[in-house]
Amino acid sequence: MKRIFALGIALGATLFFGCLPLPAQTGGELRFCLRSEPKTLNPLAVNDDASETVRYMTGGVLVRVNRVTQKIQPELATEWTISDGGKRVRFKLREGVRYSDGTPFSADDVAYTMQQLMDPALHSSTGDAFRSGEGSVTTRVVSPTAIEIIFPAPVANVISLFDTVAIVSQKSPLKEMAALGPFYVAEHKAGAYLLLKRNPNYWKKDANGRQLPYLDAVRLEIEQNRDIEALRYQRGEIDLINSVTPAIFEKLSGETTGLVRDAGTSTDTEQLWFNQVASAPIPAYKRAWFASTAFRRAVSEAINRDDLARIVFHEHARAAVSVTPPTNTFWFNASLKPHPFDPKDALQRLSQEGFHLDNDVLRDKDGNAVEFSIITNAGNKPRESMATMIQQDLKKVGIKVNVVTLDFNALLERISQTYNYEACLLGFLNADLDPNSQMTIWLSSGDDHQWNPKQKSPASGWEAEIDRLMRAQASSMDQHKRKEYWDKVQKIAWEQEPFIYLINKDALVAISPAVKNAQPSVFRPQAYWNIEQLALAR
Amino acid sequence: MKIVRIIAVVLLVLAGISVICARWIAPADYALQFRESPDAAPSAHHPLGTDELGRDRTARLLYGMRVSLVLAPLAALVATVLAGVLGGIAGCAGGWVERGCMFLSDLFLSVPWLFLLITVRAALPLNISPESSAAVTFLLLGLLGWAASARVICAGAKSLMASDFAWTARATGFSGFKLVRLHLLPNLRGPLLAQFWISVPVFILAEANLGALGLGVTEPLPSLGSLLREMQSMVTLRPEPWQFLPILVLIIIVSSFQILLNQQEVRA
Numbered sequence: 155m156k157r158i159f160a161l162g163i164a165l166g167a168t169l170f171f172g173c174l175p176l177p178a179q180t181g182g183e184l185r186f187c188l189r190s191e192p193k194t195l196n197p198l199a200v201n202d203d204a205s206e207t208v209r210y211m212t213g214g215v216l217v218r219v220n221r222v223t224q225k226i227q228p229e230l231a232t233e234w235t236i237s238d239g240g241k242r243v244r245f246k247l248r249e250g251v252r253y254s255d256g257t258p259f260s261a262d263d264v265a266y267t268m269q270q271l272m273d274p275a276l277h278s279s280t281g282d283a284f285r286s287g288e289g290s291v292t293t294r295v296v297s298p299t300a301i302e303i304i305f306p307a308p309v310a311n312v313i314s315l316f317d318t319v320a321i322v323s324q325k326s327p328l329k330e331m332a333a334l335g336p337f338y339v340a341e342h343k344a345g346a347y348l349l350l351k352r353n354p355n356y357w358k359k360d361a362n363g364r365q366l367p368y369l370d371a372v373r374l375e376i377e378q379n380r381d382i383e384a385l386r387y388q389r390g391e392i393d394l395i396n397s398v399t400p401a402i403f404e405k406l407s408g409e410t411t412g413l414v415r416d417a418g419t420s421t422d423t424e425q426l427w428f429n430q431v432a433s434a435p436i437p438a439y440k441r442a443w444f445a446s447t448a449f450r451r452a453v454s455e456a457i458n459r460d461d462l463a464r465i466v467f468h469e470h471a472r473a474a475v476s477v478t479p480p481t482n483t484f485w486f487n488a489s490l491k492p493h494p495f496d497p498k499d500a501l502q503r504l505s506q507e508g509f510h511l512d513n514d515v516l517r518d519k520d521g522n523a524v525e526f527s528i529i530t531n532a533g534n535k536p537r538e539s540m541a542t543m544i545q546q547d548l549k550k551v552g553i554k555v556n557v558v559t560l561d562f563n564a565l566l567e568r569i570s571q572t573y574n575y576e577a578c579l580l581g582f583l584n585a586d587l588d589p590n591s592q593m594t595i596w597l598s599s600g601d602d603h604q605w606n607p608k609q610k611s612p613a614s615g616w617e618a619e620i621d622r623l624m625r626a627q628a629s630s631m632d633q634h635k636r637k638e639y640w641d642k643v644q645k646i647a648w649e650q651e652p653f654i655y656l657i658n659k660d661a662l663v664a665i666s667p668a669v670k671n672a673q674p675s676v677f678r679p680q681a682y683w684n685i686e687q688l689a690l691a692r
Numbered sequence: 693m694k695i696v697r698i699i700a701v702v703l704l705v706l707a708g709i710s711v712i713c714a715r716w717i718a719p720a721d722y723a724l725q726f727r728e729s730p731d732a733a734p735s736a737h738h739p740l741g742t743d744e745l746g747r748d749r750t751a752r753l754l755y756g757m758r759v760s761l762v763l764a765p766l767a768a769l770v771a772t773v774l775a776g777v778l779g780g781i782a783g784c785a786g787g788w789v790e791r792g793c794m795f796l797s798d799l800f801l802s803v804p805w806l807f808l809l810i811t812v813r814a815a816l817p818l819n820i821s822p823e824s825s826a827a828v829t830f831l832l833l834g835l836l837g838w839a840a841s842a843r844v845i846c847a848g849a850k851s852l853m854a855s856d857f858a859w860t861a862r863a864t865g866f867s868g869f870k871l872v873r874l875h876l877l878p879n880l881r882g883p884l885l886a887q888f889w890i891s892v893p894v895f896i897l898a899e900a901n902l903g904a905l906g907l908g909v910t911e912p913l914p915s916l917g918s919l920l921r922e923m924q925s926m927v928t929l930r931p932e933p934w935q936f937l938p939i940l941v942l943i944i945i946v947s948s949f950q951i952l953l954n955q956q957e958v959r960a
Contacts, residue, residue, distance in 0.1 A: 539744065543745060556821070561810065574818075
């Protein structure tokens, strides 16, 4: 009887404790690859993907945009207020925080960081986002835990911009290498790897009061070759790949379930545009085609976007509508739909502009056969495949397309300096949800106004209207007003098609089942945005 | 060995007929995309299946053979002739002529082809036809690919000039071009042919890699090199035998030619 009773107690205890959630595993070294050597470890001078990865994991920021909910979360700043028409931001800072080397964190460090960031000598692209007008950005240290940052003009969505500003120490002997983030750079072997170790002074704790991060270290191997990276992942030598190609995704998902995940439609776009630069060394009759809205709309309608998504991206993409994808729920203009695939309508539009078919060759009103080249970067297999498919689509409406793949530097030179090209197929990586980050693309004077950059004055009425709308949204603090302006910009872009948006790719990641608490997001960094909560089950 | 020669001849004739009659043999146009059946397995409609864009592999192989097997040997011929002329002159003349030719060869070997080819690409118009881009690519390969062979020919020519029969020929009054044509060239035929046959597959593969610079054969025209480039990815390569046909075809054709030419050498 006693034995049965004891057995019952033991069984009950096992069942009870077995149902409790297990504490997260701690320790271990997470391993993944960088595609190139980081150009800098100074978090304020980051301008490339690899450096951004290091900054994300080592930099402490005032706020963090949650990559799943898209909401701003307090980090080193616990509260903030905006006043003076959006020109003044006051942050209340977290107390008792120390850098990885033990140096105390205070408002002086925030002031120092902003001073460094806005220094023209640094050429910080992060700092550029804060340049709202003539005049300099100043700071006022109210107390060790309170600081005011004063801008010469309102900065749209200013709080979320601090997601990319890593606060560096004014006093630490390690300078910018002293980290407030979950990790610090412990070792760096150029060309080989970086080893990040857990920050012993990291301020954040989990819901059970355990200090984060769970991981002991993160090893970042430098590996350019995507195939080798995928092979290493298959062999278990690395634990995740932040972004995989559709072909590798299909291969890995076919082998073992749970190795890869499709996080959904990302913010990255693939688009085609025509060269509309007046001084471009291309024949005048071609410039006239490219400047015609009807021509661009016709080309757009002749391209089968669904086929591109299905065949090139294995269904891991969607036909694109605008630069803002539907997953950017607040900023996307939901009234817009993808342009339909309609070659008949395309020919109709062209005929209204004087184009006609002559033995399956499309000619303009002066008899010139419609032929142009599309340049794209060599080595990007999906882009090369898209260009080949577009070539076939446009052949059906009588347009001859020559596909030219160039190395990236030669391509950049053509589209940004010599303008010696006719059409270009490229993608944009949109890291920021807020359209204010695209000022340089949509302003006619912008460097990245790709189809006709650096205009002294807008070349067309619709570009002038876009200029007006972009400036209006940049200087407004009312999010709903800004949304209205941005919706109008998207509508104009949809009608005029200076960029023929083709597809929005899905965010495809590879995360080992051994990595716990992973919540892949469509926003960068997709696989490890919650790095401090990732754990390894060994 | 006779049966091997017969097989080699048959294979070459078949390849030649296929290349000439590609237009009639191919089940479909090489550029036509059957988008409902990408990466399809072999079938009655597509004997070798389709590629990732739904294009018939048989058609692409036939036209790819046409491009590569015509242009690569032409490029190899250009390279071999240049190597033969410069290497031969260097080996026969010796002295400062030899030093000058070898300096030129060293220069071509040390020039970073990459920057030269990028410059060429920048100078070429963007709107050139795929056929023209193919011709320009192989011509460039021929003009740049002679240097290593020239050193081999030079060494061979020097060795021949020191041989007994060369001395005898010179003693009997042969010199200059007559000496080269009647005595040296026939004896250099072996190394020249070897260099030629080494160059053919090298140029086919080099053309594939030049695609990264915007040179190479442009879409939609296929070449053996571009078909081989599809097998570049180790991870996504599927174990489907028909994908490996381009490399098998290349091996068979090059080997068949070498078998026949080796026999001719033995007879000579």
